[in-house]
Amino acid sequence: MMMTAADYRESLRAYRPRVFVNGSAVESVADEPLLAPGVNAVGITYDLAHKTEHLPIMTARQGSSGKTVNRMLHINETSTDLLYKLEAIRLVCKISGCAQRYLTHDALNGIFQATRRTDDAHGTDYSQRFINYLHEVQDGDLTLGVAMTDAKGDRSKRPGQQANPDVYVHIKERRPDGIVIRGTKAIVTGAPYMHEFLVMPCRTHTAEDADFAVCCAVPVDAPGVTIVARPAGRPGEAAAKFSAKYGQSTGVVIFDDVFVPHDRVFLAGEHEEGGFLTTSYATHHRHSCIGARAGFGDLLIGAGALMIEANGLDGDRHGHIRDAMVELITITESFYACGVASSVYCVKDPAGSVMPDAVFSNIGKLLLATKIYDMHKLAHYVSGGLIVALPGPDEDHNPETQGSLSAVLRGRPDIPMEQRMEVSRLIEDLTVSHQAGWYSVISLHGGGSPEAMKREIWRNYPMNEKVELVESLLDRGVLEDGRRVLKQPGRCCATGCEVPSLPAPAPDPQPPTPVAAE
Template sequence: MTAYYEQARDNDLFLTTAILDPQIDRSAGLDNERIAERFLHVVKETSDGIVVRGAKMIATGAPYTHDFIIFSFLQFQTEHRHHAHILIVPANAQGLHIVCRESFAEVTEPNHILGSRYEEMDAVLFFDDVFIPWERVLLYGDTEKVLTLRANKTANALAFHQTVVRYVAKLEFVTGVAFAVAEAIGVTGYLHIQEKLGELLTQVDTMKALVIASETMACPDESGVWGPELSYIDTARNVGTRFYPRAIEILQQVGGGGFVQTPSGMGDFYGSISKLMHLYFEGASVSAEKKVQLFKLAWDLIGSPLGARHELYERFYAGDPVRAYASQYTRADKTAFTEPVWKLLKEASKHGAKRI
């Protein structure tokens, strides 16, 4: 691990992960032969390394990565040793196929300011008997150790911290676009619009507060590595799955039908109907050109393939939202909340007995 870390650091390597298993039959697990054969597993061991077969998803940035970090969120049993591994796989490994979704990149920047700049491809990986040398096999065969490494609190806290920082940045941006749209069409004076814009501010402040809390309560682990407090990070990741779709919904409601009334391009502002374009697309506080540019930017967030992808991405980036909330409950120290309740009831019972 140390050797690879130093290699990646010194050579400025780009890495991405593929940690999910293909959606074949969610009701079946590794005890099902049909599923076990298609989930990534070791089919051969040699003195030089291992050979793996199966599929992994979702590899964001796959076409331009140097290496893939491969592991799984499966709950392994002892007998599942061939599926228990953590690997570093070169993107140019023989037998590795990268199957990309349709690209959402746009070439006309004035019409798609976000789509022309920030598309990041997602892909499924097919491993058709791919050889992995031992120096790229971080763990293999020991299900308990794989689960232990995957659950490492410090590693997860540091990895998930960037998730919340990303939420802050994206929510701030959506809020800025919503404010600008509201000002451009003169609706900031309406109470129901103010309520929605205020809700966006509470989202941003909530996320920022959770980041600050996680950093303020940071502490070192047994190795001396400092990491943010994971409980606040978990809360932020959970509420983020609901905040971002709601922020997009608010932006839709603020702009309304104006989003589908923008011209297909900016050329008409300089053509034969230029005067009419400036007359009828003008905003309350901005020129017609600025208003159209703004609405096109907003459309990239709420209506374009790129925008739809990002909404889906934020809903499920942290995994199944239902399980994430449930997991936060099951891991929590419930006694810290219930003990005061039982203490109050006990005291009330004593006072009641004395009066009787």
């Protein structure tokens, strides 16, 4: 049965994770004020799944069980699924800023593909284990944290070369009934208020580092798990018009000899498939990030329009304001259009699910990662300097200053001064506060750095098609000396194509062997 936000909050009380925030132990995650904005944000994904008008995008029929599940837990089977997922994420993020739960979706889809591939290559039973676990998660309507980014230590060294092996999560011991894992995941979104963690590799591994290629599910309160987290948003701050209600905690999660039974282990040393899982998850997640930042763009566009109005300006009459707003709209809808294209041109996976097109997903994510600062700048331009110069909200009720401020801080006479001040503080919260800097960084680095996206675009782009097109126009054909080697795959394969070497010269013909007469 699908939960509501209230049900979700109550469900957290069934867990007793070891959590520290701002140096103090947290007794109850569900009741901790410093984590409330994060719990509220995830709660949006639960409540909208009960709204009749949002049911088509917020719920889906899971093919492997026939049950209706929350969209954030669905394995995508068609391009329509991907489009609806994109719309669902945009919806929840335009309300919450970042609803976080879509990471659960991205990890489930990546693991679904990787376990099938591992079974086909190694004869394992990971896929059935995962399907059983998936149905448990869907039936319980859980939210899962993605424990993917390792602490990494010295970035110039591979995991097995680190002075301290615990900077990467790895298999410490293999037992007849499961494995024991140890190590640290450094950036886990929403860590304190998850139900379970999906531990996943964050990079490709070699055979020598096979013990670092591990994927498994671990309850947040499993023995040996410690979460060291930061507050979610800006709880309790009167000036935080948005992030006092909605925010995101991130946590360092330490796994100190944590036992994981076999039925929750989905990869245990299969390093090549671990690399595939990392890439697969990244493509799903970058596709989701497009929807998330489009929702954030909606917030900036709406707030900017309100501020322009409160300032007494009009886009129809003031061209510089109109141009800035059009640029903000263009940026937002451009990267969202990449998400739509990625959905439409999806690829069917052998596991039976669909993968967003990697080129369009990575281009969309690269655009939002590098344009987030321009989005902030444009919101600043159309809003004016009041968003950082406005007195704090305590002055709103100060009898010594309230009257004077009300008289001089009004813009248009038909718009209350209070409305102008509220919108100003909202834009300040979204674009120039500590929380705003956080939005910038997660946009830039969330789901991988821009360099990672550039590599994926280059690796997956069908360069051969473009070369052959131009060569056909030039009537040249492929170079005869065989020197060209293009590593881009083209649309005919998924692993990359290389020009084969020239065939060896044929041996000198031999005279025919006489055949004896019968």
